[in-house]
Amino acid sequence: MDEQACPRCKTTKYRNPSLKLMVNVCGHTLCEACVDLLFLKGSGSCPECNVPLRRNNFRVQLFEDPMVEKEVDIRRRILRDYNKREEDFGSLEEYNDYLEEIESIVYNLCNNIEIIETNKRIEAYKRDNREVIQRNKTRVGRDEYELEEMLELERVQEEARKKELEELELEHKKKKARDKQALIEELMHSGKDAAQIVSEFAEKAEKQREEEKQLPPLKSINEFSTGIKFGQTTDTTFLPVPKSEEGPLFIYEPLELITEGPMPPPPSDIEGMGYISHIRAETPQENAGGFTSTLACQRALQEALQCLYYTSTAGMAAGT
Amino acid sequence: MYPVSSQKRSWTFANETLLQAFRVEQNTKYIELHKEEAQGREDYFLTPEEERLLLKQYEVYLADFCRRFEPTMPKCVVGTAFHYFKRFYLNNTPMDYHPKEILATCVFVACKVEEFNVSIYQFVNNIKGDRNKATDIVLSNELLLIGQLNYYLTIHNPFRPIEGFLIDIKTRSNMQNPERLRPHIDSFIDQTFFTDACLLHTPSQLGLAAVLHAASKEQENLDSYVTDLLFVSAREKLPGLIDAVRKIRIMVKQYQQPDRDRVKAIEKKLDKCRNQANNPDSELYKERLRRLYTDEDDIPADDASFHIADVSSETSTMNISQ
Numbered sequence: 301m302d303e304q305a306c307p308r309c310k311t312t313k314y315r316n317p318s319l320k321l322m323v324n325v326c327g328h329t330l331c332e333a334c335v336d337l338l339f340l341k342g343s344g345s346c347p348e349c350n351v352p353l354r355r356n357n358f359r360v361q362l363f364e365d366p367m368v369e370k371e372v373d374i375r376r377r378i379l380r381d382y383n384k385r386e387e388d389f390g391s392l393e394e395y396n397d398y399l400e401e402i403e404s405i406v407y408n409l410c411n412n413i414e415i416i417e418t419n420k421r422i423e424a425y426k427r428d429n430r431e432v433i434q435r436n437k438t439r440v441g442r443d444e445y446e447l448e449e450m451l452e453l454e455r456v457q458e459e460a461r462k463k464e465l466e467e468l469e470l471e472h473k474k475k476k477a478r479d480k481q482a483l484i485e486e487l488m489h490s491g492k493d494a495a496q497i498v499s500e501f502a503e504k505a506e507k508q509r510e511e512e513k514q515l516p517p518l519k520s521i522n523e524f525s526t527g528i529k530f531g532q533t534t535d536t537t538f539l540p541v542p543k544s545e546e547g548p549l550f551i552y553e554p555l556e557l558i559t560e561g562p563m564p565p566p567p568s569d570i571e572g573m574g575y576i577s578h579i580r581a582e583t584p585q586e587n588a589g590g591f592t593s594t595l596a597c598q599r600a601l602q603e604a605l606q607c608l609y610y611t612s613t614a615g616m617a618a619g620t
Numbered sequence: 621m622y623p624v625s626s627q628k629r630s631w632t633f634a635n636e637t638l639l640q641a642f643r644v645e646q647n648t649k650y651i652e653l654h655k656e657e658a659q660g661r662e663d664y665f666l667t668p669e670e671e672r673l674l675l676k677q678y679e680v681y682l683a684d685f686c687r688r689f690e691p692t693m694p695k696c697v698v699g700t701a702f703h704y705f706k707r708f709y710l711n712n713t714p715m716d717y718h719p720k721e722i723l724a725t726c727v728f729v730a731c732k733v734e735e736f737n738v739s740i741y742q743f744v745n746n747i748k749g750d751r752n753k754a755t756d757i758v759l760s761n762e763l764l765l766i767g768q769l770n771y772y773l774t775i776h777n778p779f780r781p782i783e784g785f786l787i788d789i790k791t792r793s794n795m796q797n798p799e800r801l802r803p804h805i806d807s808f809i810d811q812t813f814f815t816d817a818c819l820l821h822t823p824s825q826l827g828l829a830a831v832l833h834a835a836s837k838e839q840e841n842l843d844s845y846v847t848d849l850l851f852v853s854a855r856e857k858l859p860g861l862i863d864a865v866r867k868i869r870i871m872v873k874q875y876q877q878p879d880r881d882r883v884k885a886i887e888k889k890l891d892k893c894r895n896q897a898n899n900p901d902s903e904l905y906k907e908r909l910r911r912l913y914t915d916e917d918d919i920p921a922d923d924a925s926f927h928i929a930d931v932s933s934e935t936s937t938m939n940i941s942q
Contacts (some may be wrong), residue, residue, distance in 0.1 A: 520923065558623040562850050578790040579783075597787060603776070604784025606622050607822035608850070611860040612634040 304364070306331035308338075308347055321361040326351040327410075329361055367410065374409045378402060381426050383436040391546025479505060561608035564601045570594050574603065622823060626772040631707060633819050639710065644668045646713040650895075657893070665893050670886045671714050677883040678719040679705065679814050685727060689746050693736055695809075699777035701730035708768050710819075716895045717761070724754065725761040757900055778809060778818075781827035789831070793794045793845045804834030808872065815871040821864050828861070829868040833912045 304321060305312040311331055313319050320332040328348045330338070338344050339355035346353055363369055382402050389395040408418045426433065483501045487494055570576055575597050582593045622628055633639055647668045651658075658664035666674070682705060686698040704726040709719070724747060731738050731774075738740045740759065744751040766773060782805055808830040812818065817826060835842040851858045896902040 558621070560623050562853065573791060575787055577790045578787045600780050600784035600787055602784070603622065604781040604788060604827060605850070606781075606823055606824055607628065607823050608828065608861055609854065609857040610628075610630075610632075610822045610825065611864070612820065 306334055308334045321360040323361045323366050323369040324351065324353045324358050325373050327366050327371070327373075329366045330358075372411045373408065375406050378406055378409075378422070380437075381422065381433055381441060383433060384429075385436065388432065388436075559602070559606050560610060561605040564598065564605050567594060567598055570597050570601070622776045625774065625776060626776070627776050628822065629769070630772060631703075631819065632822065635666075636706045636816060636820065639816055639819060640668075643671065643713075644711045646709075646711065646842050647671060647715075650713045650715050652821055654716050654893075654895070663889075666713075666715055666886065666889060670673045670889070671709075673883060674714055674886050674890065675705075675709055676814065676878045677880075678723055679716075680877060681720075682727070683810065683813065685723065685746070689727075691738070691742075692734040693731065694734065695779055696775075696777045697727070697730045697736045699779065699809075699813065699818075700734050700775040701727045702774045703777075703818055704730060704765065704769060706816065707820055711768055715890065715893055717764075717898055718890070718894060721757045721761055721900075722765065724758050725765045726751060728758050729762060729765055729773070730775075753900065778812075778823040778825045778826040778830065782809075782830060784824075785827055785831045788849075789842070789845060791848050793842070794833075794841060795842070795845075800838060801831060801834035801840075804837045805830045808833045811872045811875060812868065817868050817871050821868055825861065825864045826868060829865040832865060833869060833872075851915070 303312045303314055304319070306319070306321065306329065308330055311319055311333070322332055322335050323329050324346065326346050326349050328346050330347070335355065335358050338347065339353070339358070342356070343352065343354045344520065345351060359369070363370055363372075379402070382396060382398075382405075386392075386395050389398065405418055405422065408414055425499045465595070479501065486497050486501070565573065565575065571594060576593060579593055579597050579600075582591055582596075627885055647666070653666045654665075679702070682701060683698070686693055686701065705719075705723060708717075708722055708726065728740070730736075731743070742775055743758070744754045747754045760772060786798055788803070789795055809826070812826055812830070821829075832842055832846070846861070847855075847858065851861070896904040899905050
């Protein structure tokens, strides 16, 4: 293994065992001390390639070859946008072409080939597929969420099992101690033959062990047979449908026109018999509001004929 | 829809005697309440007849006010204002609320209800005299008025029925140029505003009466239109309509303007016997407002910049509850 060294201050792992090498998006390494020194203000340029860098983008170098770090970085960035899945494509061939495109982009960016053109290609892709990208992002988010939930569940189960085992162990130990104590007391106080007592106790212990074996470990039931936990909805992203009080069903009753006068002409007659020709046509603005001259005409006629039959009847109180 | 309206249900009355009964009742009630003010004088209060004359005069003022109003108001605002004015004084006496104040308030509310958009400043520009005071009076009486109208604000005026009749006549009868009826119709409707016709008959009957009256002025005869086209399927209802039209026309014919001198005398009398608690010029009114004002907020009573409009809503609600 070659000695790792900071290219700037030439410190090596040998001279400083706590040396931490950091790497940024350009793929050039720097030791932690140099990063602290150079990027005091939060941002600066790489001493080797002069690319402007931010301090908080520095990561500890995991791979020996800094170029691998660079590629990992680039790949992560590209895959954030190139997040289509196989389901998004019509055929396997298209999907393969897509994967190949990703690889070529990553390769170009890693090796500084046609950088500008490649970036343009990425931009164009982002523009064209904005919706798909956004949708897949949220889907990825949800997948991650579900995964996390599953892990959490497993962890909880694991813990419960551990605890159970511990308790069982403890119980066992206690019992053994109790048995031993009983045996000794028996030996001390009873006048029977010691060998007989020992064999009696051994038999008893054997019997108990067998009983325990027959008893399967108690498992508390806290899930349905489908594996869904009690009281936990399968998909937490949906709200439950609110229960609505359903009243009696609506029954349509046709409106009754109370005229207390001669019947006004039906809408068909208003145009057919020429009523319409005696009022002005509606303006486009009025028409846009849903008003037609037929309506206005009908209303005037209706109001003219309503309550023509009215005759004064018994008295009424004012304003009641 | 007039047949299902509050106007038909609550504000169309059987006959003039009934209206008269309401007015007399309001008058007696007021006199009962303020008996001690008269100090035994017989003619201290207005009689129902005097009230009637006074209100007739103020109806003339109302029509003048609406005619001179700037910007010109549509006919339906005038009709609605008249309705409000008449309805208000069925349940109140002019001794309690001076018709001068109610008149302006009626027109203001009618402008709003009929969607004739004028601001209060534009509105008071049409009033002679102190405009600030007029603003105060109109705004403080607004809630009182609509409360007394029982919040029934929709008014069915005869104007749309008239349009309907004209369309129908143009379409179905063979009358020559029905448009020439219009001036007569308009003047007839203006005349009906001075009568109680709108409290006794339906808007369509008023409209038909106006059309028939105009036709007779133009030496035309629309009788066959009414009998053969309108009532062809309900001949038995015809006498009721003829009766209504006749009554409306008689009412309009019999109307006469009140005598100016008599009205002046009545107004003088009113200045003495009116309810001082509702007179914005009286000390009692100002005192009451001041008390209200200081009760509501803890502002010193001798606040010089005291303004009536600030408490308009409180006073109106108080008036209603009285």
